[in-house]
Amino acid sequence: MAETFGELLRQHRIAAGLSMGQLAKLIHYSKGYLSKIENDLKPPTPTVARLCDGVLDVGGRLVEAAAHRGPALGRRQVLVAGTMLGVGAIAGSGPRPVPDEQVIAGMRTSFENLRNLGLHTSPMLILEPLKALQHAVHGMARENTGPIGTRLLRLAARIAEYTGWMCQEAGDEQGALWWTRHASELSRAAGDPDIASYAFVREAGLALYRQDAAATISLSQQAQWIGSAGSRILALAARREAQGHALAGDRYSAESAFDRAAGLMELVRPDSPYPVLGSSAPDPLELARGWALADLGLNAEAALVLDRQLALVPATSRRARARFGTRRSLAHALSGEVDESCHTLVQTLDDAAHVDSATVRTDLRQLARALGRWHNHRAVRAVYPDLKRLLTHR
DSSP: OOOSHHHHHHHHHHHTTOOHHHHHHHHTOOHHHHHHHHTTSSOOOHHHHHHHHHHHTOTTHHHHHHHHOOOOOOHHHHHHHHHHHTOGGGGTSOOOOOOOHHHHHHHHHHHHHHHHHHTTSOHHHHHHHHHHHHHHHHHHHHHOOHHHHHHHHHHHHHHHHHHHHHHHHTTOHHHHHHHHHHHHHHHHHHTOHHHHHHHHHHHHHHHHHTTOHHHHHHHHHHHHHSTTOOHHHHHHHHHHHHHHHHHTTOHHHHHHHHHHHHHHHTTOOOOOSSOOOSOOSSOHHHHHHHHHHHHTTOHHHHHHHHHHHHTTSOTTOHHHHHHHHHHHHHHHHHTTOHHHHHHHHHHHHHHHHHHTOHHHHHHHHHHHHHHHTTTTSHHHHHHHHHHHHHHHOO
């Protein structure tokens, strides 16, 4: 009978017919890190224990082993374990009390407040508070088992996902990928299929901005195939898939994916106790359809859709207004409506300046190139200095 967590992990891994490298890939940790755990050189975190338990399908044995078994640790390992698990007793302060409903609700409210700020301000202003809040909630989740720990872990996963989005908006693609995958890892440990699937949607968004149609489609389809995510997440995944097909020039597949997304969105019930995932725009599908029409080269149609949908986006949602407002101005420019492009851009520049978005600046640079072809046009001469100032002021 295995006496340590590492021995038990090795026993179940071999029984499942997996190499250490294969298991490491499945739980999204490095082979070297997993090797140290299996050889009892590092203590397992509750997250790693849950991930291994789920992948190996051993019914909680590894979770229990992580909590109740383990080799004797040296002084350095005790200190590391104390840091990772947040055990106050090691620091001499004693264990912290189990958080009650009011504490959890307060953490959730703090996150919602930061998300609301993220609608209309620079990601640089909220990234550090987001990371601090995520670490605090994750630390509380590690200290608590049962339903309380699971609820905290799910909240930590949602904060990590949004932190990844803000990293992307700040122009940090590596950070965006790390936080997105961390959110996926936490969600699987907490049994939350929505984040696990939505992480693929977020990665697909990174691919979309790299103009990588194949990766956008593939990642979006993976989001729809894995787990048992809710209708909203599946709808957002189909929406992203549609954008990938449009980027590839495949209108039929794009429209089919949009139709699928619309059908799924009709099934959504807004009753989740956790912060909603994805766009907060009134109709994210139609906004994305306008974007996709532009990628298909149908810029006049795209401008009509975006004109109509942007009228529904509240003034407080500056990030959405900046993103799709820029796309609208670009569609007008590419369809030859230069005056309308400049007119709508004037309305968008203030929003873009406030939200300080790297992804919006990517589109603004494309718009600047498009308008540059009409550099002698009166409307272009009027707006171009403000556009260039926004693109150069960082």
